[in-house]
Amino acid sequence: MVSLSLVAIDLTILATAVPSVVKDLGGFEQFPWLFSIYVLATAVTTPLYAKVADRLGRKPVMVAGVVAFLIGSLLCGLAWSLTALIVFRAIQGIGAGAIQPMAMTIVSDIYTLEERAVATSYVASVWATAAIVGPTLGGIFADFLDWRLIFLINLPVGAVALWLLRHFHEVRKPAPTTRIDWSGAGLLTVGGIALLLGLLEGGHAWAWLSPVSLTIFAIGVAALVAFAFVERRAADPVLPPWVLRHRVVAPANAASLTVGVIMLGLTTYVPLYAQSVLGHSALVAGFALAGMSIGWPIAASTAGRIYLSRGFRTAVALGALLVIAGQVVLATVGEGSSFWHLALPCFVLGLGFGWSVNPGVVAAGSAVDWEVRGVATGSNMFARSVGSALGVALFGAVANGLVRREYAGGEVPPLEELPADVLAPALHVVFLVGLAVSAALLLVAWFTPVRIRKTEF
Structure with missing residues (x-):
């Protein structure tokens, strides 16, 4: 839990300090990369860490991830320019790619299915605490001390x-081989970086149909196609094809x-x-979104009672209904709406996310050896990262x-500078797309098994 807190707090602590960072280091146009590069590094390294952990054990991978994260944090605290800070954030992301999946894998290793219902509530409490502590610490460090303390x-x-x-002694089963599919790992890394980079920056840093965008997507597609061919012939693939068809893992990833x-x-x-x-002010706007960060761990801590008594399908279905209900209310927000009209559906959505995702993670860990x-x-963590990149592309394309x-080919100001009568209708459509x-979560629930047993792939 302490290791996981590093990643959980880091996801929220930097956002409130961006103005101070930019004021000190300059490079305002580059600051989105502080977040994009971290997401990229975390996403593309997660599958490789996961495979190595199945061969060498969870503990060495977790230790390596924490060390990499600390090295990145130290360098971030010493950064002399925004470019340097972006590079060091990538090192942080490389470490984070190991910490989060290893934390959940260790929980699955050491607890029974019934015990995981309680253990995951403790894990969820880390994220709930981070949702409050992260922005608060970030604001205090940036306003009254030094933003470098964030790192x-x-x-x-x-x-x-x-x-x-040091005191964690895992019971590790001997691996049939310690060889790693490095060719597959390399192709997945190149393809993943290109695909996620294109989705994260397309329509923002460059136009969707620009030569830069088309080249990046072409590289991504070519690398992923080559990856698929390599994995079919690899003796021990880094991301096995069975992940896509497993009766428990596949719905959880979806x-x-x-x-x-x-x-x-x-x-x-x-x-x-x-x-x-x-x-509203930026602080109040942050509180509106905080409802999601609070609702998710609350649902995660109570999901065990549902899937242990009613089955995993029921838990995911209830979560899907809550997500749909939250989106319906969010879609009714208008220019005259109150703060609570915006905050309450975020809380409901957080509850829905907790009941939709966490039972799937527990089920996937319980269904395999x-x-x-x-x-x-x-693969579950990697799927969420890919979904986030798809969300950037989808919602950004709709809003922009x-x-x-509305501007009929004229110069379009940034979204945050648009007048309310132009921005409100666009965001209303964004919420409808959401x-x-x-x-789709209801469809996922339909394919989620009621009870879990270890299955062949």
Whole structure:
């Protein structure tokens, strides 16, 4: 839990300090890369870490991830320019790619299915605490102390995590081979970086049909096609094809991917609506979104009672209905709406996410043996990262397309500078698209098994 807290707090602590960072280091046009590069590095390294953990054990991978994260944090705290800070954020992301999936895999290793219902509530409490502590610490460090403490505070926390990991003795089953599919890992890394980069920056850093965008997507597609061919012939593939057809893992990954898409509509456009349309401050806008971060761990901590008594399908279905209900209410927000009209559906959506995703993660870890549990858990985290990138592309294309139509080919100002009467209709459509996407969770629930047993792939 201490190791996981490094990643959980890091996801929220930097956002409130961006103005101070840019004021000190300059490079305002580059600051989105502080987040994009971290997501990229985390996403593309997760499948490889997961595979290595199934061969060499969870503990060495977790230790390596924490060390990499601490090195990145120290360098971030010493950064002399925004470019340097972006590079060091990538090192942080490389470490984070190991920490989160290993934490969930270790929970699956050491607890029974019934015990995981309680254990996951403790894990969820880390994220709930981070949702409050992260932005608060970020604001305090940026306003009253030094923004560099945002990164340097990780060093004592990470030292405690490493000390505690010394006392963790895992029962590791002997692997049939310790060979790693490096060719497949390389192709997945190249293809994943290109695909995610194209989705994250397309329509923003460059036009969708620009030569840069087309080249990046072409590289991504070519690498992923080559990856598929290599994996079919690899003796021990880094991302085995059975992940896509497993009766438990595949629905769990589909739920994570779908939630990843929807979350981007919330984390990007709810604060924008609160500030630019309803006229609230940045702090109040952050509180509107905090409901999701609080609702998710609450649902995750109570999901065990549902899937243990009623089955996993019921838990995911209830979560899907809550997500749909939250999106319906969010789609009714208007220019005269109150703060609570925006905040309450975010809380409901958080509850829905917790009941849709967390039972799937537990189910996936319970349905496979130790030797492939890392891959099963890692593929779930990777699916959410891909979903987030798809969400950036989907919602960004919708919002920007509607705004461009309003300006009829003229110069379009940034979204945050648009007048409310132009921005509100565009974001209303964005919320409707989120509602349409959320319906896919009901389909995922239909394919989720009621009870879990270890299955062959």
